[in-house]
Amino acid sequence: MEHTLKSLDRELEKLHAAILSMGALACEQLQRAVEAIAGGNLQLAEHVVSGDEQIDRLEEEINALVLRLLALQAPVADDLRATITALKIASALERVGDYAVSIAKRVAALKGLPPLRSVRTLERMGKMAVGLLADVLDAYAEGDAAKAENVWQRDRELDELHSGLFRELLTYMMEDSRHIAACTHLLFIAKNIERAGDHATNIGEMVCFIVKGQTLGGERPKGDSASLPAAEGE
Amino acid sequence: MEHTLKSLDRELEKLHAAILSMGALACEQLQRAVEAIAGGNLQLAEHVVSGDEQIDRLEEEINALVLRLLALQAPVADDLRATITALKIASALERVGDYAVSIAKRVAALKGLPPLRSVRTLERMGKMAVGLLADVLDAYAEGDAAKAENVWQRDRELDELHSGLFRELLTYMMEDSRHIAACTHLLFIAKNIERAGDHATNIGEMVCFIVKGQTLGGERPKGDSASLPAAEGE
Numbered sequence A, B: 001m002e003h004t005l006k007s008l009d010r011e012l013e014k015l016h017a018a019i020l021s022m023g024a025l026a027c028e029q030l031q032r033a034v035e036a037i038a039g040g041n042l043q044l045a046e047h048v049v050s051g052d053e054q055i056d057r058l059e060e061e062i063n064a065l066v067l068r069l070l071a072l073q074a075p076v077a078d079d080l081r082a083t084i085t086a087l088k089i090a091s092a093l094e095r096v097g098d099y100a101v102s103i104a105k106r107v108a109a110l111k112g113l114p115p116l117r118s119v120r121t122l123e124r125m126g127k128m129a130v131g132l133l134a135d136v137l138d139a140y141a142e143g144d145a146a147k148a149e150n151v152w153q154r155d156r157e158l159d160e161l162h163s164g165l166f167r168e169l170l171t172y173m174m175e176d177s178r179h180i181a182a183c184t185h186l187l188f189i190a191k192n193i194e195r196a197g198d199h200a201t202n203i204g205e206m207v208c209f210i211v212k213g214q215t216l217g218g219e220r221p222k223g224d225s226a227s228l229p230a231a232e233g234e
Helices: A002-039 A042-073 A077-104 A106-110 A118-142 A145-175 A177-212 B002-039 B042-073 B077-104 B106-110 B118-142 B145-175 B177-212
Strands: none
Touching (some): A002 A042, A002 A077, A002 A106, A042 A106, A042 B077, A077 A106, A077 A177, A077 B077, A118 A177, A145 A177, A177 B145, A177 B177, B002 B106, B042 B106, B077 B106, B118 B145, B118 B177, B145 B177
């Protein structure tokens, strides 16, 4: 029995470490994608696009680890919760990776279009989202529910920045039709960054679930549905 | 032992039924959201928004079912695969529900803006996505991998319609700045519908995983990243 317990602990540690590697990579990808947009850096953008494969591979590895752990160790209680949550966190991180690619792919499209100073706001949004993600990964690493809840609160600032940027971009488009194409890209990039922040929040909820065995009280963190900025008529 | 096996089968059947209920609801929500946009029907839109709670509740129920099943029955092999996949399908269906809400919330915003005939294309896209989702749920109900693969193929048509619509909307915005606000909403709605189609495709992959024990060969179904229409400069 002791042998089995040790082996379970070892497998859980492996899973924990895999999530942290995947998280660090997702964070890096998002940061680079935003940097590539801010600096119009095509090479960095391509780097992000080609880096996505590694994130996908890590998710597959984590899925396989979880399946093996469940089949061979049949964890219960806290261990089961940590195992299943790892699966969900990996899926959220994979989405963040996809957003990074989505953002990076627009660097080429923005080349040659008239520059807009809203890119600075996007850069701020991007830094904020990367910060949320990094902090929630720390919270996961340390099993720190308070830190995870803090991310949950801070996501609101990101949503507010997003709403403001949305209004700004609509105004630019109306003022000068030459800005329409660029603004459209920035609208989608802003949405992607805001969604990455939502995923950081969701991961925060999962950390609380692991630590406390229950989800955060109060209103649910905002998903795509609730995150439409006020400027869009809600 | 026989007793335990029967009880496992019963739990798996319950899980299967819960996924199908959740799927039917997600399908209905998406269909209604598209109908609400096409007809400018505010009441129907509100109905969709308030209906999301039920989808969220169903996901929570499925999560709880899965955790209990894993803890008490410790399924292995095919049964374990079916259990874990149910968790992932529920998560995809919850996202589809969020997209439906996202779409429905834009009905109010579109009221009072000059109407655009692109709404017809959106309606077609919506019907296509609902069809993909309904078919993939049938494939899940029947354990039919061929049907699931078919959904995977058909998602391309939806992506093509999306690319065409994207270009069309950009043109309208450039021709007449009074169309900018409405077109921006339609751009996001189109993106949401396209994403719902991607989730149907992902569910199709999971059905193949349950039935065959392996994922679909060839290229991965397109996620947000790969699904940027050509008009966006890729």
